[in-house]
Amino acid sequence: MSDIALRTVALGKMYRIGGEREKYPTLRDTLAQAARRPIERLRHPGAATHKSDELWALKDVSVEVRHGEVLGIIGRNGAGKSTLLKVLSRITEPTEGRVEIRGRVASLLEVGTGFHPELTGRENIQLNAAILGMTRAEIKSRFDEIVDFSEIGLFLDTPVKRYSSGMYVRLAFAVAAHLDPEIMIVDEVLAVGDFAFQRKCLGKMEDVASHGRTVLFVSHNLAAVTSMCTRVVLLDAGRLVSDGQTKEVVGAYISQVGESMLLREWPAHSALGDEHARLLRIELRQDGEEARGGVRSSATIEAVLTVLVERPSPKLQVGLELLGGDGVEILQSFHSDMAHLEMLSAGVHELACAIPSGLLNDGQYVVRPLMALFCEKWLISRADEAALRFDVTFDHSHSEMWYRARAGVLAPELKWRRRVLSDGADDA
Amino acid sequence: MKQPLSGPDAAVQAAQSEGFVVYERRSGWAALNLREVWSYRELLFFLTWRDILLRYKQAVLGVAWAILQPLLTMVVFTVVFNIVLGVKSPASDVPYAVFSLAGLLPWQFFAGALSRSGMSLVGSANLLTKVYFPRLIVPLSAVLGGLLDFAISFVVLLVLMAGYGIWPTWHIVFLPLFLLLAIVTSLGVGLWLGALNVLYRDVQYVIPFLIQLWMFVSPVIYPISDIPAGPLRIAFALNPMTGVIGGFRWALLGQQFPGGLMWISLAVVPVLLVGGLFYFRRMERVFADVV
Numbered sequence: 073m074s075d076i077a078l079r080t081v082a083l084g085k086m087y088r089i090g091g092e093r094e095k096y097p098t099l100r101d102t103l104a105q106a107a108r109r110p111i112e113r114l115r116h117p118g119a120a121t122h123k124s125d126e127l128w129a130l131k132d133v134s135v136e137v138r139h140g141e142v143l144g145i146i147g148r149n150g151a152g153k154s155t156l157l158k159v160l161s162r163i164t165e166p167t168e169g170r171v172e173i174r175g176r177v178a179s180l181l182e183v184g185t186g187f188h189p190e191l192t193g194r195e196n197i198q199l200n201a202a203i204l205g206m207t208r209a210e211i212k213s214r215f216d217e218i219v220d221f222s223e224i225g226l227f228l229d230t231p232v233k234r235y236s237s238g239m240y241v242r243l244a245f246a247v248a249a250h251l252d253p254e255i256m257i258v259d260e261v262l263a264v265g266d267f268a269f270q271r272k273c274l275g276k277m278e279d280v281a282s283h284g285r286t287v288l289f290v291s292h293n294l295a296a297v298t299s300m301c302t303r304v305v306l307l308d309a310g311r312l313v314s315d316g317q318t319k320e321v322v323g324a325y326i327s328q329v330g331e332s333m334l335l336r337e338w339p340a341h342s343a344l345g346d347e348h349a350r351l352l353r354i355e356l357r358q359d360g361e362e363a364r365g366g367v368r369s370s371a372t373i374e375a376v377l378t379v380l381v382e383r384p385s386p387k388l389q390v391g392l393e394l395l396g397g398d399g400v401e402i403l404q405s406f407h408s409d410m411a412h413l414e415m416l417s418a419g420v421h422e423l424a425c426a427i428p429s430g431l432l433n434d435g436q437y438v439v440r441p442l443m444a445l446f447c448e449k450w451l452i453s454r455a456d457e458a459a460l461r462f463d464v465t466f467d468h469s470h471s472e473m474w475y476r477a478r479a480g481v482l483a484p485e486l487k488w489r490r491r492v493l494s495d496g497a498d499d500a
Numbered sequence: 501m502k503q504p505l506s507g508p509d510a511a512v513q514a515a516q517s518e519g520f521v522v523y524e525r526r527s528g529w530a531a532l533n534l535r536e537v538w539s540y541r542e543l544l545f546f547l548t549w550r551d552i553l554l555r556y557k558q559a560v561l562g563v564a565w566a567i568l569q570p571l572l573t574m575v576v577f578t579v580v581f582n583i584v585l586g587v588k589s590p591a592s593d594v595p596y597a598v599f600s601l602a603g604l605l606p607w608q609f610f611a612g613a614l615s616r617s618g619m620s621l622v623g624s625a626n627l628l629t630k631v632y633f634p635r636l637i638v639p640l641s642a643v644l645g646g647l648l649d650f651a652i653s654f655v656v657l658l659v660l661m662a663g664y665g666i667w668p669t670w671h672i673v674f675l676p677l678f679l680l681l682a683i684v685t686s687l688g689v690g691l692w693l694g695a696l697n698v699l700y701r702d703v704q705y706v707i708p709f710l711i712q713l714w715m716f717v718s719p720v721i722y723p724i725s726d727i728p729a730g731p732l733r734i735a736f737a738l739n740p741m742t743g744v745i746g747g748f749r750w751a752l753l754g755q756q757f758p759g760g761l762m763w764i765s766l767a768v769v770p771v772l773l774v775g776g777l778f779y780f781r782r783m784e785r786v787f788a789d790v791v
Contacts (some may be wrong), residue, residue, distance in 0.1 A: 162632035170524035
């Protein structure tokens with residue numbers, strides 16, 4: 073028996089774009105179409121008329137994963153990472169090729185799947201565990217462990233709609249964590265939840281990997297990929313373009329997306345966002361002009377977002393996040409941090425965020441736009457396709473002993489204080 | 501041990517012999533994979549259990565609805581159709597109240613199963629897009645979720661019969677068969693509706709209308725013997741619920757066995773089920789992408 077846990081052979085997945093755009097075709101449309109193409113429609117649901125409507129989200133992907141391997145899957149948005157995971161976890165059927173898997177597959181993107189707000193914690197544990205593939209005997213034997221892990225204690229028989237969101241997530245995670253799969257799939261892109269929860273996912277992953285289980289890890293966080301994965305594959309436009317040692321593939325990816333990018337603009341119809349607001353433009357400026365040819369750390373850097381507000385909402389937040397060149401998240405900031413906040417009215421607004429001088433280190437950074445309805449949903453998040461990438465030259469220190477880059481993501485000049493405690497020249 | 505195999509099928513077999521589970525685009529009847537559905541029977545149990553639990557969770561009267569619903573319908577039917585319109589029970593020793601309730605039992609099971617299974621796939625969109633299991637489980641659990649209601653109404657019927665001094669005949673041993681027939685019929689139609697609803701949301705408006713019309717062409721209110729013999733009666737028999745309801749009244753109340761009509765209904769049911777399964781399987785492939 074070979075030590076292969078999972079293998080894909082010439083895997084391909086095609087979507088019909090037409091079918092996706094009109095998400096719920098009405099019977100009338102279909103009847104009209106059926107007049108043209110009689111039985112066709114019933115036989116091939118979602119079939120499009122033109123070949124040009126075909127989109128291959130995955131094409132000819134062949135990869136082998138050995139037992140105990142932690143495989144990272146990276147690529148830009150839309151490269152096919154999530155589709156690959158969906159095919160691997162059998163949620164959707166491949167259009168061509170096949171998947172061969174040995175062992176139970178579980179995925180952390182299913183956390184809380186099937187939870188129902190009206191049901192109690194106890195009932196949800198049983199239901200969710202069954203949905204994730206535990207047998208009744210397994211549920212019975214692990215039930216107490218799950219309850220302990222989730223720390224919900226007395227609330228076990230309370231409907232989960234009365235839970236705090238933290239309790240809800242803990243309970244959901246507890247079930248998934250006790251699945252004990254041979255192959256675990258983690259899609260960090262989809263892992264909604266707060267930072268602490270994402271930490272917990274990563275922690276669980278390391279735990280699983282250290283027990284010799286196979287892990288497939290999809291992430292934008294190249295630092296996490298680098299530290300966790302033994303091997304990485306790079307997808308681009310549905311194809312597997314690189315497969316090898318973590319360092320090499322991540323390096324290749326960085327150099328692929330690495331050119332600096334200081335301004336991005338979109339026409340209103342294709343701009344990111346939704347019917348509430350859209351991002352028309354994002355730009356980096358320094359000294360009042362576009363920061364061509366790099367940025368200095370000794371002057372304020374302004375990130376300017378131009379936003380088209382269509383449905384004003386007091387909950388609308390426009391912001392940005394600053395990342396290191398390797399994908400480490402450094403900070404997030406929102407326009408709602410302003411001292412005198414007024415609701416953004418309908419129309420086009422320019423919002424500028426000043427990244428202070430004397431903060432950044434020598435190296436590459438990324439600014440990604442964020443947009444959200446506060447506590448409701450993200451309009452723009454993890455939008456790599458809208459990210460700006462820039463190189464910073466470190467030049468803000470006045471010290472003669474600090475003229476080149478030091479280790480660290482940031483390089484602020486911190487205040488030092490000195491006090492003389494005893495004078496060596498004292499002749500008392 | 502590698503055998504000299506060639507072609508994709510051979511490669512699949514080779515992988516399977518090494519203990520791999522192989523997923524690929526499936527087609528035809530093999531795709532239905534009923535054995536796999538059986539291996540997921542515990543999930544079927546849990547989903548059915550959830551269905552039942554949720555139905556009564558926040559209703560003030562809870563399970564009492566399962567008693568009130570058939571009972572009130574029976575009372576209204578008796579007043580309107582028996583007293584006002586003069587529809588008679590075919591046997592003089594069986595009052596219309598008992599006669600109509602015996603028909604309402606399988607009918608309400610069927611109507612409930614239809615509306616639940618029709619909405620089932622759309623209602624569990626979050627499951628379909630996040631986790632794999634045989635999709636057939638979803639409409640199946642929606643149909644089976646009506647069994648508890650059925651059992652409760654059945655007790656109501658027995659109490660009512662006892663109140664009128666009517667005792668079931670020995671035919672009652674065949675009742676499970678007719679219940680099975682009702683389940684299979686519901687599933688056959690529910691599969692069509694559920695799968696169609698994923699693609700065309702029009703179906704959710706069609707379902708209540710369909711159920712309403714379907715009741716009038718099923719012998720719930722009137723006895724089969726009131727349908728004029730000849731082609732019309734045969735047309736009525738094409739509705740499997742005619743056979744089911746007739747069978748229920750035969751098994752419980754000792755009324756005349758529907759005979760030829762029953763065999764026609766019996767022949768229609770497998771066609772419905774097989775057609776439903778086939779269409780469902782065809783659509784199953786795109787559920788996660790479309791729903």
